[in-house]
Amino acid sequence: MKIYKEDACNFLGSYFDAKDITISFLDNLENRVLMKKESNFLKTGIPGFNISPKELIVLAGRPSIGKTGFALSLIDQMSVRNNIPTAYLTTGVIGKEMFGQRLFSIGTLVDNIKLKIKILDPVEKEAIRSFGETLYNSPIFFQNIPNCNLDILFEHVGKTIKEKNIKFLIIDDLELFRELVNADKEQYNLELEVLLENIQHFAGIYEIPVLCIWPLPKANDASPLSIKSFYRNMLIPEIADTVLLLDREIPTEFTASQYLNAQLHIIKSQNNSPSFIPMKFDPRTNSFVFEEK
Numbered sequence: 001m002k003i004y005k006e007d008a009c010n011f012l013g014s015y016f017d018a019k020d021i022t023i024s025f026l027d028n029l030e031n032r033v034l035m036k037k038e039s040n041f042l043k044t045g046i047p048g049f050n051i052s053p054k055e056l057i058v059l060a061g062r063p064s065i066g067k068t069g070f071a072l073s074l075i076d077q078m079s080v081r082n083n084i085p086t087a088y089l090t091t092g093v094i095g096k097e098m099f100g101q102r103l104f105s106i107g108t109l110v111d112n113i114k115l116k117i118k119i120l121d122p123v124e125k126e127a128i129r130s131f132g133e134t135l136y137n138s139p140i141f142f143q144n145i146p147n148c149n150l151d152i153l154f155e156h157v158g159k160t161i162k163e164k165n166i167k168f169l170i171i172d173d174l175e176l177f178r179e180l181v182n183a184d185k186e187q188y189n190l191e192l193e194v195l196l197e198n199i200q201h202f203a204g205i206y207e208i209p210v211l212c213i214w215p216l217p218k219a220n221d222a223s224p225l226s227i228k229s230f231y232r233n234m235l236i237p238e239i240a241d242t243v244l245l246l247d248r249e250i251p252t253e254f255t256a257s258q259y260l261n262a263q264l265h266i267i268k269s270q271n272n273s274p275s276f277i278p279m280k281f282d283p284r285t286n287s288f289v290f291e292e293k
Helices: 018-039 066-079 096-108 113-119 122-136 150-164 188-206 237-239
Strands: 041-046 050-051 056-060 086-090 141-143 170-171 212-214 243-246 261-270 275-284 287-288
Touching: 041 066, 041 261, 056 066, 056 188, 056 237, 066 086, 066 096, 066 141, 066 170, 066 212, 066 287, 096 113, 096 122, 096 141, 096 287, 122 287, 150 188, 188 212, 188 237
Parallel strands: 056 212, 056 243, 086 141, 086 170, 170 212
Antiparallel strands: 041 050, 243 261, 261 275, 275 287
C-alpha cells in the first residue's frame, strides 16, 4: 500500500517537543540493539559497512564520479561472489547490453572500452568466457523501466522481489521517477518527501534494504562533500536511514592503468559509525575496488 501526499509527514512547519525527542531516541536505540542481536546484516564486501533489511540507503555523489560504477561493484561483491539475490532498477538511462558489458568489465578487469569496441586478445577472451560461466548462474535481476513511478515500483518491481526472493534492491536515477519529473518547483519537495517515504515503506513491506542513487550538483570548487552538499534537497538525509557520499580523485592527466584514490563517507547510518572508508577507483572498468583482487 502506498503512502499518499495527505499521509506524508510533511516536514515543513513541523516541530518536536522534548517528549517526542526522548521517545524517538529510545525507540531508535532499542531497534539498533535488536538488529545487532538478530545479526541479520547483509555483507556488502566493503570492510566496515554492512546493511540491514528494511533500510532506505541513499548513495550520493557529484556528476561522473562513479555512482553507477559503485552500485555495480556492490552487485559484483554481493551477487556474483556471495550469491545474494539482487535487483537493479533503472529508469531508462542504462540498457541491458550496457549493464552486462559493465558487469563483465568489473568481473574480468578487461577495459570497458575494449569490450565496447570488441577488440580483445586471447587472454581477455578466455577471462570473459570463464567469468560468463559464473555470471550466468548469479542471482541478478535487471529491470529497465523508463518513466518509472511509485505504482510501477509497488506492482511490478514488488512482484519480481517476491518471485525471485530478492534480498537487495538498487534504484538508479531516482531523480527521473515520474513524480519528480512532473513536479513543479512549488511541489517538488513534497513530491520528494512522498517518494522517499514510499520507498522506505516499500523496503519495510518486503524486508529488504533499498539503495537509491542520487546526483549532487556539480561543485564550482574542490570543497569536500558533506551533509550540506544536499542543500537543495535536505529532506533526503532527513528521511533516509543511511546516507553515503561517494568521492574520488580526479586526475590532472589521464592514465587509464592507474588506480585512483576514492572514499565512501558514511554520514548517517543505523548500523555503522560515521566514517570514511578508503577505496580505489579503476578507470579501466569504471568500478571501485574494496579489497585487493
